[in-house]
Amino acid sequence: MKLVKSLLLGSAAGLVAVAGASAADLGVKKPSAVEYVKTCPTYGAGFFVVPGTTSCLKLIGRVRADYIFNNDTNRQADKNTFRARGYLGYDHRTATEYGLLRTYVRAYIARDNAGAYAPVLEYAFIQFGGLTVGRVTPVFEHGWNPNFIGSGSIGGHSDISYVNSIGYTFNFGGGFSATVALDSANERRTNLVGTGYGGQALPDVVGKLAYDAAWGSVFVAGAVHQLRDGIKGAAGTFASTKYGYAGTVGAKFNIPMLAKGSNLWLNASVADGASSYTGFGATGTVGGYTVTFSDATWVAASNSLRTTRTWAITGGLQAYVTPTVWVQLAGSYAVHDAFGANNTVRASTIVGTVGWTPVAGFLIGGEVAYRSLSGRTAGVGAPLVVTNALSGNDKNDWTGRIRFQRDF
Template structure:
């Protein structure tokens, strides 16, 4: 019995030795190392390292649903409008020996209908000769697209002239808020102080259409520029808030072409130097509530309406759509006059609770546009009149943030425009008939649901 037991144990040991030797001869297969996505904390929350690189990426965006309601001034108008906007942000940053290399892209895709098609600050505006708001249309816009390498910024970015830039509220006030193509250099001096020089292509608000040109047998056109606008800004940002002083200088040129003459070369016009200056203050108010802030801003411009927040057109209700030209030319003598104007802006944000806030904001602006006749308004051949609009806008909202990144809010906006002289009112069909008026106003309500991520 002992002999049998010894043979069995010996056989088992022999088999184990042979199997171990054979296993040692087999090729070894090791699992490939797994590279996990790492969080990048150098540039704030939401960034992560792109696997295999030293670059940090953040992908974010926004979805906004918006509904506006307001007075309509004619049977051809819609009294409401709807809007949906999707936004995608891509932010890529890499640390280099020369400073941070940043590439930022922001795309907006917007579909709007109804009152949003009137092209002004509220649903009481007349657009396209009083017609109803355009059918729903989709607009794709590269809102931002720039490269920053150390002190250099190149591409489409927020103008360095801008300060408040409609930071509060659902609607635009009269203040510069544009994203032109630019090339800028920013020097930093420590303690929050910086200075910037920027070459900017301000394509907004350079319409030199003259209101009475055809009535006098000529047409005024805007000639090309010889150089982009030069913008400079001094900024300080510290714990108490921030302050900025900015200025801009540029060129606008006009020429006259006799009406009805084919192939006639434009007469030499004037080359005008235009400019604007702006000062702004932002105060953090933690003594009231965490996150509270007060904005104050004032700007003055000559021949550069876009730095006041004006495009090529303005108007409300029965005033219809009017032209806000940078330059007004008298076709009888070819002399041009720069439009002068100023605007002030104020805004306050207050948190009632950590999830409920209110904002109150407003602007007041005036334009001195010189003598300019509008044949469609007063009839061809009449003497020139000064319109010189004065505009007042005020709004407030109440916003609830039930969870981080989600805003549900309502807004009420009141605006009024007053002209220096009376013009014919726009009727229900967009025609200038009936009585003379010099002012009109509008009241608008708005609901917004917005998710940022």
């Protein structure tokens, strides 16, 4: 019996040894430790380290629902709009010996009532040190106004929110910076009345000086815009190419003694042959009246372009009633003075906004905006076209809006 037991134990030990040798021969490795995703606090909340790299990534999303009501006198226009937008994007950053390398993308799809789905690319840019290339917020734009109407106002701040651009920012320290950029000129065109724009030959050249401090910020900016027609006149020649310009100055003052986050901002802009920079796009509609604006007017007698002069003043006060509730009152007044007699149009906007953030990243807001338009269309080479002649009568409308917005 003892002999049998010894044989069995010896056989088992042998099998274990053989199995161990076989496993070693097959090169079986122990499972590696799990690599968990790490946060990246260097760039703020929401960033995480991309596994296997030294880069950090943040996924971006937004859902916005707007309910808009107005007193439009055009029976074919909607008096209320139900709008939905869905945003997606990302922010990818890598520290390099040359400075920050950043890639940022954000786009959305919108749906208004029963209208078509509208995809929009808001931002798509690369930053490398001081260099920025791609689709960005225009250098000329200050971005201080938190109201909802945005480009729905006529005159005032810059007419566009995004532009394709290549620029470089010099940071001098102490809050001082300077930016030089080349922007897509096509996105800044309004109209050349009596003729039409030719192809883009030169980009817009934009420059900006800025100073940021604890008390607020101040900036001054300028731009040059080419006016180049693409239709020959009666003599079979093109009008001489001209260059428009625009300038702006603005200041923002923080008012912590009122409440943390409160501020007052002011901005003044002027342009000659570059109406978009003062908030005048190709057209504007107020109270069912659609007005066409211009950069210049073609004069047949001299086969030349006569530039349109514009200017605008905007400002606003934003105050926090509580840490999560803020109110703002903002307004603008702008003038569009085209070539010819009685071709001046005046536009004004007053906006009251209230916002509540019950949870971080979730905004519930309401807004009421009043807009007024006045002017005449008579005159040689008159550039203004309206659905119903203004004839000196003031035209106005109001708009109400309720917004729900979640950012993450």
